Amino acid sequence: MGTNSEVTLHTGRKMPVIGLGTWQLTVDTAVAVANALQAGYRMIDTSGDYGTQPGVGEGIRRNGIERSAIYVVTKIEETDDAYEATIQNLNELGLDYVDLMLIHRPPASGAGEELWGGLIKAKAEGLTRDIGVSNYSAEQMNALIDALGEVPVVNQIEWSPFGHSEKMFHYAKDNSIIIQAYSPLTRTKRLADERLQGIAGEYGKTPAQVLLRWNLQRGTVPLPKAHQPQHQRENIDIFDFEISARDMKVLDGLNERYSSLGALPYE
Template sequence: MAQVPTITLNDGRSIPQFGIGVWQVSTDDIVPTVSKALEVGYRHIDTAQGYQNEEGVGEAIAASGIARDELWVTTKLANGKHERSDAVAELKTSLAKLRLDYVDLYLIHWPTPNSGDYVETWRGMQDCLEQGLAKSIGVSNFQPDHLDKIISETGTTPAVNQIEVHPTFANQAAVDGSLKHGVRVEAWSPLGLGSDLKSPEIGEIAARVGKTPAQVILRWHLQKGYIVFPKSVTPARIEENFQVFDFELTADDLAAIDALDEGNRTGPNPDTFG
């Protein structure tokens, strides 16, 4: 079984750099998907209240027999629940669905800057940390100014910022705005919803190294230092995605993929979403 590298977060905890994402995984697919991933060797699962599949994640974890301390489970606070008191209450609901006593990482899913006070939401995340309901806390889709504000007003720095990143959308401002605070970057939509797989440059690299375009892109993420969790419900693809630890891209390969950035955002803009 492949040895997944870990990254040390600013709170001292070690997170597996590679995992399985379950966005848009249906009720019918969630248990077999997570079960297959755990069988292959994944130990990091990224879900959210908004995905409406926490129960299935919990069922698969319970059935796996894998020790709790060998797993890293992330969930995210729903966008409509941004009062400070919501954070604890909603996490308790998530924990019941996940059949867990704590999550390893709890994130504010979106800052929704036009419809709520994300600083107060962040204070609620701190409450979850203090009560032991979450071992680490972080944010998702936070722009540099959002990050600067919560850190300056609360004195607590998120462990991670989960943002859209892929070869045709480097999202460099958000990456740099995170790293300057020691906040690690988690990349969602790592393949650009599949569009980046069609790149001729990536295809050429894949042919040369004997890997698929998806494996090359996932390897690019790993070598950039990002935490990444591709989603698939196809057993063969779940296995294929995990086979990215037996090769390395050269500096020229990384530069060629970096050069594909064209501002191709596939998801909502965090400045206006919500």
Template sequence: MIFMAILTDTYTLANGVAIPKIGFGTWQVQPGQEAYNAVTEALKIGYRHIDTAYAYRNEADVGRAIRDSGIKREDIFVTTKLPAEIKEYDAALDTFNESMANLDIGYVDLYLIHAPWPWGQRGTDHTKGNIAVWSAFEEIYRTGRARTIGISNFAVKDMQAILDHAQVAPMVNQIHWSVGYTEPEITKFAQDHGMLVEAYSPLGTGRLIGNKHIQAVADHYGVSTAQLALRYCIQKGVLPLPRSINPDHIRANQDIDGFTINTEDMRALDELHLR
């Protein structure tokens, strides 16, 4: 099988670790056979970057699919995340150990703080807790059990608070990012401070699919709106994490090598606001 180059092309994180330019997301993929089958299919197609989280409750299924794939562990980049509710040093270490046991793959390639505030308390200030958790992340990083560490859903003030106290700076900020929802201030700050921006929901949780403006641009290149949206991420230097349980969609989402969005069309997409 010949895999698309986009699945093996990489970005380089701040510590020199290579990360595949497109990942396979597992948010809202049900634990059990659904998650196992989806990850198995993604690996079979050629994805080498799998993203999960403790909160998704499918770490064990992701790990089993990776172990059963026959692919060398070092050839798969695996991300998981600390639950957003955990804001204490010891609890962070304990939960990381639970994730390691769930996955059972030896180490993770990227470990993220899932959010700067507990779910349901969006926007509340947990700076002290985040600093404590980041100290635990630095300890995990020093042991080699996580090759890289980072954050998710962090705004500029949240990133700055970590940077003010960090010995090891975050290498990634994974945020909600898509055509029409590009979080320019967060993106610029992260990139200016050496963080790769990852895009979860790069298809706008489906809302981009029927957008007439995006469809018109996609038609120009003879591709789907999903393929256009993912290509847009790549051309912006952002790493997309599409998810699907449909094998046809899993395959189509990585088929974005055969075209480049021109400058005029990129500008038109930049001007969309789809919040």
């Protein structure tokens, strides 16, 4: 396994096992994205509301890497017209298509069936290869599936050893939905945890690397944000060790439903 390893989505298309997050990566975005691609990242996560789409597009164009070898994820807002916002996002990115377009969060009422319909149309027209959701509960995903018959390929949610759920893990597995883990480093808030540091020490790795490796071994796909080149490199230097089954259980047991946003949006 390496940075160019992939997971297979239920549509048959493939997605890299790790990606770079770009929330708040608003200074020198293009340079940071180009550095990340140079370092080996092949997936970039952005959103219409991050202000990073122009820089992400620019960073991709600056690199000699073929567009088809790079996986771009972005999101429309719950108040948007999903189809129109998809076109707007492509314009900001300066790309003809993205690999994955997500509903950023469910709307205040309902599950966003109309938004989902707009993304289905965008997909049919080739504006996005696949479509998915973010911050959705199992019930909300079921509502979309029941209404339109289209299963999201991913649910992008806050996910780390300190905040996750076996119930969501099994729901996603049973429905062939991949969990993309956002804030996989707990926005640094739990990196000093002594139990995590103890495990990291055993493997000669950093706490951040253990949090990311835990995802790989569970089949969930982390999207660590890192502006600093040294952090970017560290976060993909996770393919040369394996956490033992015993230590994976210890990491699972760190769960306190931690959320940097206040509450996890799923059971």
